[in-house]
Amino acid sequence: MKHEGLKVHISKWLHIERESGIALLQKLVQADSTQGNEKNAQAIIIEELTKMGLDIDVWDPDGNQLKVHPHFASSRHDFHGSPNVVGVLKGKGGGRSVILNGHIDVVPAGDREQWDYEPFSGMVVDDKMYGRGVTDMKGGNVSLLLAIQAIQSLPITLKGDIIFESVIEEESGGAGTLASILRGYKADAAIVPEPTSMKIFPKQQGSMWFRLFVKGRSAHGGTRYEGVSAIDKSLLVLKHIEKLETKRNQLINDPLYSNVKIPIPINVGKIEGGNWPSSVADLVTIEGRIGVSPGETLEEAKKQLEEWLMKLADKDPWFQQFPVKLEWFGARWVPGSVDPDHPLVELLSKNYVQVVKKEPVIEASPWGTDGGLLTEIGKTPSVIFGPGLTEQAHFPNEYIQIDQVFQAAEIIACTLLDWCEFELQ
Amino acid sequence: MKHEGLKVHISKWLHIERESGIALLQKLVQADSTQGNEKNAQAIIIEELTKMGLDIDVWDPDGNQLKVHPHFASSRHDFHGSPNVVGVLKGKGGGRSVILNGHIDVVPAGDREQWDYEPFSGMVVDDKMYGRGVTDMKGGNVSLLLAIQAIQSLPITLKGDIIFESVIEEESGGAGTLASILRGYKADAAIVPEPTSMKIFPKQQGSMWFRLFVKGRSAHGGTRYEGVSAIDKSLLVLKHIEKLETKRNQLINDPLYSNVKIPIPINVGKIEGGNWPSSVADLVTIEGRIGVSPGETLEEAKKQLEEWLMKLADKDPWFQQFPVKLEWFGARWVPGSVDPDHPLVELLSKNYVQVVKKEPVIEASPWGTDGGLLTEIGKTPSVIFGPGLTEQAHFPNEYIQIDQVFQAAEIIACTLLDWCEFELQ
Numbered sequence: 001m002k003h004e005g006l007k008v009h010i011s012k013w014l015h016i017e018r019e020s021g022i023a024l025l026q027k028l029v030q031a032d033s034t035q036g037n038e039k040n041a042q043a044i045i046i047e048e049l050t051k052m053g054l055d056i057d058v059w060d061p062d063g064n065q066l067k068v069h070p071h072f073a074s075s076r077h078d079f080h081g082s083p084n085v086v087g088v089l090k091g092k093g094g095g096r097s098v099i100l101n102g103h104i105d106v107v108p109a110g111d112r113e114q115w116d117y118e119p120f121s122g123m124v125v126d127d128k129m130y131g132r133g134v135t136d137m138k139g140g141n142v143s144l145l146l147a148i149q150a151i152q153s154l155p156i157t158l159k160g161d162i163i164f165e166s167v168i169e170e171e172s173g174g175a176g177t178l179a180s181i182l183r184g185y186k187a188d189a190a191i192v193p194e195p196t197s198m199k200i201f202p203k204q205q206g207s208m209w210f211r212l213f214v215k216g217r218s219a220h221g222g223t224r225y226e227g228v229s230a231i232d233k234s235l236l237v238l239k240h241i242e243k244l245e246t247k248r249n250q251l252i253n254d255p256l257y258s259n260v261k262i263p264i265p266i267n268v269g270k271i272e273g274g275n276w277p278s279s280v281a282d283l284v285t286i287e288g289r290i291g292v293s294p295g296e297t298l299e300e301a302k303k304q305l306e307e308w309l310m311k312l313a314d315k316d317p318w319f320q321q322f323p324v325k326l327e328w329f330g331a332r333w334v335p336g337s338v339d340p341d342h343p344l345v346e347l348l349s350k351n352y353v354q355v356v357k358k359e360p361v362i363e364a365s366p367w368g369t370d371g372g373l374l375t376e377i378g379k380t381p382s383v384i385f386g387p388g389l390t391e392q393a394h395f396p397n398e399y400i401q402i403d404q405v406f407q408a409a410e411i412i413a414c415t416l417l418d419w420c421e422f423e424l425q
Numbered sequence: 426m427k428h429e430g431l432k433v434h435i436s437k438w439l440h441i442e443r444e445s446g447i448a449l450l451q452k453l454v455q456a457d458s459t460q461g462n463e464k465n466a467q468a469i470i471i472e473e474l475t476k477m478g479l480d481i482d483v484w485d486p487d488g489n490q491l492k493v494h495p496h497f498a499s500s501r502h503d504f505h506g507s508p509n510v511v512g513v514l515k516g517k518g519g520g521r522s523v524i525l526n527g528h529i530d531v532v533p534a535g536d537r538e539q540w541d542y543e544p545f546s547g548m549v550v551d552d553k554m555y556g557r558g559v560t561d562m563k564g565g566n567v568s569l570l571l572a573i574q575a576i577q578s579l580p581i582t583l584k585g586d587i588i589f590e591s592v593i594e595e596e597s598g599g600a601g602t603l604a605s606i607l608r609g610y611k612a613d614a615a616i617v618p619e620p621t622s623m624k625i626f627p628k629q630q631g632s633m634w635f636r637l638f639v640k641g642r643s644a645h646g647g648t649r650y651e652g653v654s655a656i657d658k659s660l661l662v663l664k665h666i667e668k669l670e671t672k673r674n675q676l677i678n679d680p681l682y683s684n685v686k687i688p689i690p691i692n693v694g695k696i697e698g699g700n701w702p703s704s705v706a707d708l709v710t711i712e713g714r715i716g717v718s719p720g721e722t723l724e725e726a727k728k729q730l731e732e733w734l735m736k737l738a739d740k741d742p743w744f745q746q747f748p749v750k751l752e753w754f755g756a757r758w759v760p761g762s763v764d765p766d767h768p769l770v771e772l773l774s775k776n777y778v779q780v781v782k783k784e785p786v787i788e789a790s791p792w793g794t795d796g797g798l799l800t801e802i803g804k805t806p807s808v809i810f811g812p813g814l815t816e817q818a819h820f821p822n823e824y825i826q827i828d829q830v831f832q833a834a835e836i837i838a839c840t841l842l843d844w845c846e847f848e849l850q
Binding site for chain 1: 535630632634635636643644645646647648649650651654656657659660663664686687690692693694695696697698699700701702703704705706709712713714716755756790791792793815816818819820
């Protein structure tokens with residue numbers, strides 16, 4: 001069978017296995033795998049890898065080892081009962097190896113009233129599957145498994161190894177992928193099928209969460225002029241942060257961001273202050289995320305925000321006396337950068353054209369993924385490409401277009417053939 | 426004994442009874458009388474009124490009767506176990522009657538860590554007593570009781586009646602005073618010894634609480650330009666409200682407000698929005714109070730804010746599609762107005778000068794009290810005058826200057842002599 005014949009076979013195989021692929025995705029969505037509850041979903045992955053005959057490695061990441069690592073970020077230090085799962089399809093040698101990395105954890109479902117269907121139902125309506133995590137990123141994980149299975153259905157032997165990783169903790173800052181890096185998993189390149197809307201991201205921005213404390217001085221609302229409103233002061237702080245966002249984005253000239261309105265946004269996502277309608281608020285807390293460009297480090301971005309906030313004192317003497325307190329907390333994602341001419345990008349693009357019959361969009365990502373850790377810490381250049389709409393992630397009525405799961409599987413399977421190389425049996 | 430001799434006697438009596446007055450105030454402060462817990466403090470009042478030999482009326486206000494009244498405002502409809510207490514010292518007739526109204530309820534102590542002493546300790550340090558409610562307004566209540574007791578110590582019979590009211594629910598909008606009005610208590614005038622910093626307030630502003638819901642559209646923070654931030658939209662709303670405050674205050678020309686920086690403030694006391702640092706906030710809730718001038722009605726002020734918020738649509742088309750939702754909730758206080766030349770104001774002023782040896786400050790109040798209901802609904806013209814610093818009310822480390830409690834008691838006792846008139850026994 002010729003190379004192109006193999007790719008036709010992959011396409012046919014995926015068509016035949018469509019129902020079982022959908023069933024697998026539905027089963028994974030039904031297994032609620034929010035932080036701390038990943039075990040059941042991982043058990044499904046283990047069952048699947050076992051059927052596929054891969055070498056399987058299952059372990060609970062070691063919190064004591066992880067927590068001292070400079071790139072550790074999580075809201076917990078104990079990962080007992082939250083296993084990482086790796087399955088390896090060993091090649092015969094002589095080809096390039098690849099890591100296929102997907103996270104199994106999902107963000108909480110949030111307010112159930114905002115969902116049209118039960119968030120962990122995996123309900124299928126009009127070729128869309130609904131559910132928390134279906135897009136971010138169990139759909140992508142199923143694309144990976146289908147891609148490997150499609151390859152296994154061919155009468156070939158791969159040369160390079162395929163290392164499939166189902167990791168925990170991506171949504172909290174990547175402790176699962178960090179643990180697999182520390183366990184020694186490394187490859188010539190990696191694909192991370194986060195929901196990119198089928199765009200190819202050789203570069204990805206990092207991000208960090210920050211918390212600001214803006215002080216005021218309390219007073220009765222009827223004599224509010226005797227106090228200093230922390231809410232009023234917060235308006236200045238928010239405007240000031242907006243200016244930093246403008247400044248930082250003016251400096252971005254990477255052509256991969258040329259079609260992106262705000263390449264590295266600073267998003268203020270939460271505000272909370274005051275405790276009584278007729279009192280002057282004496283404290284406002286602001287929480288947000290700062291995007292970190294693929295070309296800078298987390299430390300550089302941190303320092304810039306810190307110094308920028310100090311400048312508030314020039315605008316209002318109040319901030320000389322009561323500087324805004326800045327805290328870095330919660331999740332963070334390392335930015336990552338792979339040359340847009342990297343051969344894996346080229347192969348993904350070529351196979352995208354063959355499958356989708358259109359040119360792919362190649363951009364830099366608007367958010368961080370575990371690809372940053374893989375590229376920068378794991379020394380495994382990572383490209384982000386997967387099914388599912390970016391804007392569906394984390395929101396009520398999250399869904400995935402089922403067709404895209406199979407399209408992504410086909411593109412990835414064909415790319416693996418090209419990347420790892422093979423011998424006919 | 427001549428008139429002036431009686432006043433000297435009052436002063437001496439208060440001096441002699443200083444320790445027992447302090448003990449009574451301390452006992453009242455130690456009886457936590459936050460909403461729903463007023464019973465123990467009222468029991469102390471009842472004991473005191475019993476010793477004084479007044480006619481006592483104790484009743485739990487009837488929620489069913491109150492809740493249909495247009496001026497009812499409270500967070501509850503059931504007042505079982507929260508009694509109002511009235512004590513009447515009947516005059517022999519021929520004089521002017523007076524209501525002495527004080528509320529027994531106190532606002533919650535709040536964060537105990539911000540208190541130097543236990544909030545319900547009534548700790549005395551350097552002639553200051555500390556505790557929740559000591560200023561607002563148990564200090565004033567004790568001034569009233571001491572004033573009546575001082576009068577009872579004189580060899581006279583009053584002509585006019587003294588009606589002492591210890592009411593619940595002032596902090597929640599006046600349901601206790603409304604209940605005593607509906608029970609039929611009425612007089613030729615009233616004194617309400619709220620903490621005015623010993624200023625005399627013939628006029629008082631009303632106020633109402635409002636809640637605004639500002640909508641946005643959610644998105645991932647990394648692509649925040651795909652959403653609409655309710656936090657950003659809130660900034661416009663806050664600026665817009667500030668302009669209304671300016672506009673409303675420019676129209677105030679009452680000389681009683683001439684020394685007040687912002688006569689009728691609009692205070693935004695609370696803001697809360699968004700729920701995830703890296704998501705675009707889709708809802709912000711804002712809570713505040715709007716001051717209502719003594720010359721306008723609550724309905725007029727309501728209508729003005731409602732119409733003003735509609736104008737946001739001219740500034741930003743977003744608000745055409747998603748108008749800010751306005752809700753009136755929680756407490757409200759009717760504004761009240763008594764002629765600054767009213768004889769009770771004159772008598773209080775005259776006696777203030779005799780006791781304090783300075784001219785009193787006569788102003789319009791920066792906040793509402795039960796005096797609004799008494800004046801406007803109860804047809805009992807009310808003047809607000811009491812010990813304690815306005816700025817201490819509702820805050821941690823609330824305290825009162827003990828001397829002021831006795832000064833206020835002396836001024837009020839002398840005023841009662843003049844107002845109610847008397848015969849020597």
